[in-house]
Every structure is written in C-alpha cells, then in structure tokens.
Amino acid sequence: MTEIDDQTLERIIAWTDGELDDEARADFEAELERDEALREAVASYRATLDALPTLNVEAPVDFEQRVQRRIRRRSRGRFFNPEAQQQRMQAAVFAAIAALLLGGIALFSSSGPIRLLWTDEGSGEVAPGEGSGEDATGEDRTAPLDAPPADEDADTTTGDGVTPARLTDPPRPDPGTPEAGSGAATSGLETVDPMRVSWAYTVQTDMDIDALRTRLGDEFGRAVRIADGGFEVVVPAREHAETLRALGRLGEVSRERVERPAVLSERVFVVRPAP
Amino acid sequence: MSAEFDEARLVRRLRRRDEHAFTWLVRTYQDRVFALVFRMLGDRAEAEDVAQEVFVTVFKRIDQFRGDSQLSTWIYRIATNHTRNRIKYLGRRHHKRKQDIQDTRESDIQRPMTDPHPRPDRAAEGRQFERILQRALAELDDTWREVIVLRDVELLSYAEIAEILGVAEGTVKSRLFRARTALQQRIEALTDG
Numbered sequence: 001m002t003e004i005d006d007q008t009l010e011r012i013i014a015w016t017d018g019e020l021d022d023e024a025r026a027d028f029e030a031e032l033e034r035d036e037a038l039r040e041a042v043a044s045y046r047a048t049l050d051a052l053p054t055l056n057v058e059a060p061v062d063f064e065q066r067v068q069r070r071i072r073r074r075s076r077g078r079f080f081n082p083e084a085q086q087q088r089m090q091a092a093v094f095a096a097i098a099a100l101l102l103g104g105i106a107l108f109s110s111s112g113p114i115r116l117l118w119t120d121e122g123s124g125e126v127a128p129g130e131g132s133g134e135d136a137t138g139e140d141r142t143a144p145l146d147a148p149p150a151d152e153d154a155d156t157t158t159g160d161g162v163t164p165a166r167l168t169d170p171p172r173p174d175p176g177t178p179e180a181g182s183g184a185a186t187s188g189l190e191t192v193d194p195m196r197v198s199w200a201y202t203v204q205t206d207m208d209i210d211a212l213r214t215r216l217g218d219e220f221g222r223a224v225r226i227a228d229g230g231f232e233v234v235v236p237a238r239e240h241a242e243t244l245r246a247l248g249r250l251g252e253v254s255r256e257r258v259e260r261p262a263v264l265s266e267r268v269f270v271v272r273p274a275p
Numbered sequence: 276m277s278a279e280f281d282e283a284r285l286v287r288r289l290r291r292r293d294e295h296a297f298t299w300l301v302r303t304y305q306d307r308v309f310a311l312v313f314r315m316l317g318d319r320a321e322a323e324d325v326a327q328e329v330f331v332t333v334f335k336r337i338d339q340f341r342g343d344s345q346l347s348t349w350i351y352r353i354a355t356n357h358t359r360n361r362i363k364y365l366g367r368r369h370h371k372r373k374q375d376i377q378d379t380r381e382s383d384i385q386r387p388m389t390d391p392h393p394r395p396d397r398a399a400e401g402r403q404f405e406r407i408l409q410r411a412l413a414e415l416d417d418t419w420r421e422v423i424v425l426r427d428v429e430l431l432s433y434a435e436i437a438e439i440l441g442v443a444e445g446t447v448k449s450r451l452f453r454a455r456t457a458l459q460q461r462i463e464a465l466t467d468g
Binding site for chain 1: 458463
C-alpha cells in the first residue's frame with residue numbers, strides 16, 4: 001500500500017467529502033490525473049470508506065424476545081405478559097360492570113339526577129403554560145416499570161375515566177362553578193342535574209381552516225369532527241394529557257370551567273382557526 | 276417509517292406503553308443499535324446486554340423524549356451513553372475488550388447485494404481486508420471509533436452525530452478527520468505488517 005503523508009490524506013478526505021472549493025478541487029483532480037501514487041492512495045482510502053458500512057452486524061435472532069423478557073421481569077409481569085393482559089381485560093370488564101351497577105343503584109335510590117364526581121383535576125394533567133411541557137424541565141417523570149405510567153390515568157380508573165373511590169367521596173367545593181344542584185345528598189352522591197363539572201378547552205390557531213383540517217386529520221384521524229366555527233377533537237380520557245400537548249403545538253390553548261352534559265370516558269377539545 | 280406508525284403516532288402509543296408499538300420499534304432499530312454498540316464495545320455478550328438495556332430505557336423513558344430531534348437520534352443517543360458507561364465500567368474492571376472484533380462471525384456481516392457470487396480469490400481478499408479493517412477499527416481510540424461508527428458504518432449525517440454526541444458539527448468533522456486519518460494509517464501498518 002502506498003505511504004500517504006498527513007497533508008495528502010487531509011486533501012483526499014476533503015475531496016472525498018466534497019469540501020474543496022472549485023479551484024482546489026480542480027487542482028486536486030488535475031494532480032490525480034498525473035500522479036499514480038495519489039490515485040492509489042485515493043483508491044485505498046475509498047476502499048476503506050466503502051468497506052466500513054459492511055461492518056454492520058445484525059442483532060441476535062431472539063433479540064426482541066430477550067428485550068421483552070427483560071421488561072416483563074423488571075415490571076414484575078406488568079408488561080409483555082399475556083396472562084397479565086388477560087387479567088387486566090377481565091378486571092376492566094368487571095370494573096365496568098361494577099360501575100354500572102353502582103350507578104344504577106344510586107339512580108334508583110336518589111331523589112333526582114346524579115352527578116358523578118369527576119373533574120379533570122384528578123387526572124393529573126396540567127394545561128399548557130402550567131408546567132405541562134413534557135420534558136422541558138428535564139425531570140424524570142417516568143415511573144419505575146413496576147408502577148403505572150405517569151400519564152395513564154386510565155390505569156387508576158375503572159376504565160371509563162371514573163375513579164371508583166370518588167363515587168363515595170364527599171363532593172369537593174368548586175368555587176369556580178355555579179352551584180348547579182343543591183338538592184339533598186343521597187348515599188354519598190351529590191344529587192344535582194346531570195351536568196359534569198369539567199374544563200372546556202379551546203385552541204386558537206393561526207392556521208387557516210383547510211390546513212387545520214389536514215393537520216388535525218393527520219394527527220387524530222377519526223377523532224376529529226366539524227364543529228361550529230372549527231373542529232372538535234374527541235379522544236379517550238386517558239389520552240387527555242397527550243392531546244393537550246399535541247394541540248398546544250398548534251396554537252394557544254385556553255380553558256374555562258363549565259358544567260355540561262358529557263360522556264365521562266371522552267374528552268372534547270374545540271379547535272378554531274384564525275378568524 | 277410505515278404509515279401505520281408515523282413518528283408522532285408511534286411516540287403517542289409508546290407513551291401509553293403500547294406493547295405492539297414497542298415491538299415494532301425494537302424490530303426496526305435492533306440491528307442498528309446492536310451494530311453501533313457491538314462496534315464500540317467489541318464484545319458480543321456485552322453488546323447484547325447493552326443493546327437490550329437501550330430498549331428497556333426507551334420503554335421506560337419515552338416520556339422524556341421531547342420531539343426536538345428525530346426518535347432515531349434520541350435512541351442513538353441513549354445507545355451511545357449506555358455504551359460509554361459500559362466502556363468505563365469495563366475499563367475499571369480491566370476487562371479484556373475487543374476480543375470478539377476479530378471473531379465476528381461470517382454470517383453476522385451484512386454484505387453489499389451487488390455481488391452475491393464473488394470469485395473465491397476476490398472473496399478471500401475481501402475477507403482478509405475486512406479482518407484488517409475490523410482490527411484497525413478496534414484499535415482506535417474510543418472517541419474516534421465512536422465517530423467513525425456513527426458516520427461511516429451507520430451513515431448518519433453530521434447534524435445527527437452532533438446531536439447524539441452533544442458536540443458542535445465542526446467538532447464532529449474535525450474528530451472524524453482525525454479518526455479517519457488514524458484508521459487509514461492503522462490499516463496501512465497492518466497491511467504492510
């Protein structure tokens with residue numbers, strides 16, 4: 001192999017990377033034409049560069065299963081465990097039935113319509129501008145593998161967004177909301193009209209309506225529906241925090257407390273284009 | 276990235292600890308992560324262990340992914356950090372590294388598809404050159420080997436490498452220049468020797 005001095009090698013590398021200016025490149029290529037040793041050196045350098053990608057190796061065939069086993073072990077069987085998955089599904093079905101039964105009993109035993117005591121405050125999510133930046137703080141918000149994921153409020157609920165304990169909790173004072181029902185409490189449940197205390201989120205964006213439709217369609221697919229003056233994004237309750245973050249990238253998010261009839265397992269976000 | 280898993284959707288699903296999405300991620304990145312770690316560590320068993328840890332970390336810490344860079348860059352960064360830590364750890368234990376580099380199995384190497392049936396003499400020459408290349412790479416300083424592997428083996432852009440290593444693009448270029456120079460000189464020495 002030809003001996004290459006540092007200066008020549010520097011020029012070869014710069015030429016190979018296309019980093020010589022026009023004049024320097026022309027000079028180098030002219031020299032390349034007449035200097036056989038330089039041609040050999042370039043060929044040798046290129047052979048090295050060409051060969052390097054072939055040094056890639058493949059992971060072992062059972063790599064994926066080994067990763068899954070490791071996660072299963074560290075999470076004490078919570079993830080990548082078919083049995084646990086089946087148990088979770090059974091538990092979710094059981095909890096849903098129990099919630100329905102409880103709701104039914106409460107309806108029959110109360111003198112008026114019932115409000116289930118659920119507010120967004122309990123789900124752990126924070127509105128943009130209040131520290132919800134997913135990792136802007138650099139803080140490790142990830143729970144250990146044996147604990148539920150931080151943003152999966154569904155894991156602490158019956159599956160429909162209702163925390164079971166709340167069904168028997170005393171009502172929390174809500175100064176921001178009009179007292180919608182001052183009827184007598186029955187069985188620990190507030191007997192008010194069927195309105196849910198909740199946050200109404202509105203996103204005001206600079207995008208025009210067509211661009212907004214495309215963007216929301218790409219991001220949320222069938223969860224988007226046309227609403228008065230804009231769109232509504234309807235997502236499962238457990239996706240509340242992520243949806244807030246995603247919408248926060250489109251424009252300013254504002255929120256206000258409202259009482260309205262709503263499906264407990266869903267969250268609705270109103271997105272409006274620039275006027 | 277497939278239509279099923281565009282990056283934003285994939286990240287959302289990973290944050291929900293969606294096992295199907297995570298399995299897809301492992302299948303997509305396992306070879307790249309393993310190759311990077313193996314080339315850096317030079318020890319197959321250690322590389323397998325570290326590469327698995329990389330994916331466990333991705334699963335655990337996906338909430339920390341800000342989306343400022345590509346997901347692949349973030350994964351490479353985790354892989355690089357894990358590898359550096361392992362190198363330090365093994366160094367403290369005076370572990371004999373790089374013993375597997377020369378023992379890379381023939382079946383492990385991804386060969387270009389252009390010449391599936393090379394002439395036996397050329398194939399032998401090629402294997403000989405690969406062995407020299409592997410040895411030269413293994414003998415490089417860790418910092419130089421890292422940048423060569425990311426750029427010339429993994430074919431990442433300067434910007435991506437800068438992001439992964441947490442240095443300026445200019446630093447990547449100068450480091451790469453020194454690394455390639457050292458590699459070339461090492462190859463020449465091994466060839467002549």
